[in-house]
Every structure is written in structure tokens, then in C-alpha cells.
Amino acid sequence: MLMNIQNTAPRPKSPHPILNLGFRIFFVGSAVFAILAMLLWLAILQGFAPFKGTFNPFYWHAHEMIFGYALAVIAGFLLTAVKTWTSQPMPYGWHLGAIFGAWAVSRLLWLGLHATPSVTMLSVAFLFDLLFWGMTAYSVIKAVWVARQKRQIGIVAKLTLLMLANIAFYTGVFLDSTTTQQIALYGALYLVIGVVFTIARRVLPFFIVKGISVDNNGKPNGLNIEQKNSVLLDRMNLVGFFGFIVFDLFVKSPMLASAFALVCVIANICRLKNWYHPAIWQKPLLWSLIIAFGGMTASLAFFVVLPFVDTSVNVHSLGLHGLALFGVGLMTVAMMARVSLGHTGRNIHQPPKTVSAMFILMIISALCRVVMPMFGGDYMTWVLISQVAWVLSFGLFCVSYVGILAKPRTDGLFG
Known part of the structure; x- marks a missing residue:
């Protein structure tokens, strides 16, 4: 009787696959935007497109990388994963289109703000950013509430704080307060990294087991492995990262921020040791995630040594960009490459042949922006190479995955 009732339920429909x-439209949109926003930032830095906005151009760039690109990827992931976590329906069809549309309108306005210092444009962008993240957060919180999943409270809290950080940034722009803008941007980046830490802790052990215990055809290969998370390491990372944020961002105590960052680094080195298996190097969708997590951990080490190094090197900026390029750039493109296959019914063990090049380009982008400037050479040349590598990486993603994301699932299911 129950099976008959379930079988007669109407199948979801949307105007296009x-x-x-959520992962489909937001992964495509975020990748295209990552290319456009970085090309424009390259043109601004090279003097081809002079920045005419009324606020710091570096903050313009940071806002769009965090609240534009990163939040789109997080929205796509959560609007997909929460359905699995809670067994509750998530937005699709025109409802999903409205959420994406709000994000897209704000991004187009922000791309135009570099040349048009308009309070009206900024105000409209603010409104659509609130609509985008408000609808995203509501969809996630509603599903978590209905499922009564208290363990998702951390994700809910981070979604709320990201909304507040964006409001704070806009407020700082309207009031011409660079301090408020900076705190909002740094705080938002740390929150995004916190979300990445949380998601990585949940999915990396599962992905590793799923990836290396079978061959490329999905058949068991005899490797019997088990991945476990440690409650102690989880708490160390949480306390360490929270303390680092407080003392780096609000109290401004480099020594205490260094101590808490060290706790976080130790916790995540131990996590990597627990997760590691040599077979990951045979799977680009695995080694990319491990390198991304390792890069995030190494970037936190910049803050550990910050109080003890020559102030002529902007170690704080290098640490921030390391977190951004490994924790946002490489981690997200690697996660999108894997999720896009699994959730469209394709073989996750046979990804497009371009994925290794895609990940290597993003690693080059990170190394040229964070590591190479420490060894000399022209700083702006390293930045330019980093930008070009970023654009090429996402260009390969679009070439390889837009077709996959725009087509129905291979198994005929909806999703």
C-alpha cells in the first residue's frame, strides 16, 4: 500500500535540467563568473580598465571572490547536499531559478561598479544579495528544522553570520568606513574557510573510501580501508580556528592569534595523517582535495609565524591569499568536479581527462600568488601568472563540465 502511494506521487519537473x-546552475554560474571577475581584475591591475568606483578596488575584488564566487559554490553545494542529509526537498525549477537570478543580478551590477560609481547600483546590488542569501539560508534552515537535525546547527550559524558579514560590508561602503569593510571581508573569508573545514571533514573520508576501494570501473579492488574522524581533532580545530579569528580580527593580538592558529594547524595535520592513503595519487579527484586541505593548513602556518618574521614581507596577506586559493579556489573546483559527476549519475572513477590539468593550473595559481613572491622576482608578474592560471583552470572546468551539468542524469532520475 505504501509503495503504491509513493509511486503515484507526482514527479518533480523543471523547465530545463x-x-x-542547486549544484547544476550554481556550479556553472560560479565558474563563468570566476573567469569574468578575474579577467576584469587582471585588466584593472594592468591599467586596461581603470577602477572608478568610490571604494578600495582591492575590496571590490575581495567582495566578489567571497560573496560572489565562494557563496555561489556554497549555495550550490548546500542546496544539493542538504537534500541528502535531511531527506527534505530542496528548491528546483523556477524557485531555484529565482535564487540564482538574484545572485546573477547582483554580480552583473558589481562587475559594472568598477566603472560606474553609482549609489543606486550599489543599493540594488545590496537588495539582490540579501534576496539571494536569504532564500538560500531559508531553504537550508527550513529543511534542517523539519528534519530536527541539531548537528547541522554549525552550518546554520555560519550561513547567518555570512549574511551579517555582507550587510556589514555594504554598511561600511555606504558609511565610507574602510575598517568596517575590512573586518567584514576578513570575517567572511574566515567563515567561508570554516564552512570548507566543516564540509571537508564530512566528505573527504567518504570520498577517499569510495574512490580508492574500487577500480576505474567501480568494481572492488581488494583494498580494505577505513576512514575515521576524531572528536578530539574536531574540537581542536574548532577551538583553534575560532580563537584565531577572535585574536586576528577583533582583539588584534598576533601572538595569541599565532597560538590558536598553531592548534588548528596541528589538528589538521593529524586529520590529514588519518585520512591519507597512497592510493589517492592514482585519482585526481582525491589528490586535488587532499592538496587543497593541506594548502589550507599550510596557509594557517603563515599566521603562526607572523609575529616572528620580518615585517617587510606581508605575511598576513600571503596567508589570506593562501586560504583563499587553496581553501576556496582549489577545494571548490575539485569538489565541483567530483559532485558534478556523482549527482548526474556518471562514473566518478572516470572523470574528464582534463581534470588533472585543471587542478594543476589552480595549484600553480596558488603557488605563484603565495609562495613564489617570497623568493623574489617581480611581484606583479607573479600575480599576473596566478590570474592567468586561475582563468585557464576555470576555462577547462567550463569546457569539461557545462555540458554534463546541462544534461539530464544518465540514469533517468530527477536531480
Whole structure:
């Protein structure tokens, strides 16, 4: 009787497969935007497109990398993963289109703000940013509430704080307060990294087991492995990262921020040791995630040594960009490459042949922006190479995955 009732339930419908589930439209949109925003930032730095906005151009760039690109990827992931976590329906069809549309309108306005210092444009962008993240957060919180999953409270808290950080940034722009803008941007980046730490802790052990215990055809290969998370390491990372944020961002105590960052580094080195298996190097969708997590951990080490190094090197900026390029750039493109296959019914063990090049380009982008400037050479040349590598990496993603994300699932299911 119950099976008959379930079978007669109406099948979800959307006007196009790309609107079937959040990861599809947001992964495509975020990748295209990552290319456009970085090309424009390259043109601004090279003097081809002078910045005419009324606020710091570096803050313009940071806002769009965090609240534009990173939040789109997080929205796509959560609007997909929360359905699995809670067994509750998530937005699809025109509802999903409205959420994406709000994000897209704000991004177009922000791209135009570099040349048009308009309070009206900024105000409209603010409104659509609130609509985008408000609808995203509501969809996630509603599903968590209905499922009564208290363990998701951390994700809910981070979504709320990201909304407040964006409001704070806009407020800082309207009031011409660079201090408020800086705190909002740094705080938002740390929150995004916190979300990445949380998601990585949940999915990396699962992905590793799923990836290396079978061959490329999905058949068991005899490797019997088990991945476990440690409650102690989870708490160390949480306390260490929270303390680092407080003392780096609000109290401004480099020594205490260094101590808490060290706790976080130790916790995540131990996590990597627990997760590591030599077979990951045979799977680009695995080694990319491990390198991304390792890069995030190494970037936190910049803050550990910050109080003890020559102030002529902007170690704080290098640490921030390391977190951004490994924790946002490489981690997200690697996660999107894997999720896009699994959630469209494709073989995760046979990704497009371009994925290794895609990940290597993002690693080059990170190394040229964070590591190479410490060894000399022209700083702006390293930045330019980093930008070009970023654009090429996302260009390969679009070439390889837009077709996959715009087509129905291979198994005929909706999603």
C-alpha cells in the first residue's frame, strides 16, 4: 500500500535540467563568473580598465571572490547536499531559478561598479544579495528544522553570520568606513574557510573510501580501508580556528592569534595523517582535495609565524591569499568536479581527462600568488601568472563540465 502511494506521487519537473538541483546552475554560474571577475581584475591591475568606483578596488575584488564566487559554490553545494542529509526537498525549477537570478543580478551590477560609481547600483546590488542569501539560508534552515537535525546547527550559524558579514560590508561602503569593510571581508573569508573545514571533514573520508576501494570501473579492488574522524581533532580545530579569528580580527593580538592558529594547524595535520592513503595519487579527484586541505593548513602556518618574521614581507596577506586559493579556489573546483559527476549519475572513477590539468593550473595559481613572491622576482608578474592560471583552470572546468551539468542524469532520475 505504501509503495503504491509513493509511486503515484507526482514527479518533480523543471523547465530545463540545469534547474533540477542547486549544484547544476550554481556550479556553472560560479565558474563563468570566476573567469569574468578575474579577467576584469587582471585588466584593472594592468591599467586596461581603470577602477572608478568610490571604494578600495582591492575590496571590490575581495567582495566578489567571497560573496560572489565562494557563496555561489556554497549555495550550490548546500542546496544539493542538504537534500541528502535531511531527506527534505530542496528548491528546483523556477524557485531555484529565482535564487540564482538574484545572485546573477547582483554580480552583473558589481562587475559594472568598477566603472560606474553609482549609489543606486550599489543599493540594488545590496537588495539582490540579501534576496539571494536569504532564500538560500531559508531553504537550508527550513529543511534542517523539519528534519530536527541539531548537528547541522554549525552550518546554520555560519550561513547567518555570512549574511551579517555582507550587510556589514555594504554598511561600511555606504558609511565610507574602510575598517568596517575590512573586518567584514576578513570575517567572511574566515567563515567561508570554516564552512570548507566543516564540509571537508564530512566528505573527504567518504570520498577517499569510495574512490580508492574500487577500480576505474567501480568494481572492488581488494583494498580494505577505513576512514575515521576524531572528536578530539574536531574540537581542536574548532577551538583553534575560532580563537584565531577572535585574536586576528577583533582583539588584534598576533601572538595569541599565532597560538590558536598553531592548534588548528596541528589538528589538521593529524586529520590529514588519518585520512591519507597512497592510493589517492592514482585519482585526481582525491589528490586535488587532499592538496587543497593541506594548502589550507599550510596557509594557517603563515599566521603562526607572523609575529616572528620580518615585517617587510606581508605575511598576513600571503596567508589570506593562501586560504583563499587553496581553501576556496582549489577545494571548490575539485569538489565541483567530483559532485558534478556523482549527482548526474556518471562514473566518478572516470572523470574528464582534463581534470588533472585543471587542478594543476589552480595549484600553480596558488603557488605563484603565495609562495613564489617570497623568493623574489617581480611581484606583479607573479600575480599576473596566478590570474592567468586561475582563468585557464576555470576555462577547462567550463569546457569539461557545462555540458554534463546541462544534461539530464544518465540514469533517468530527477536531480
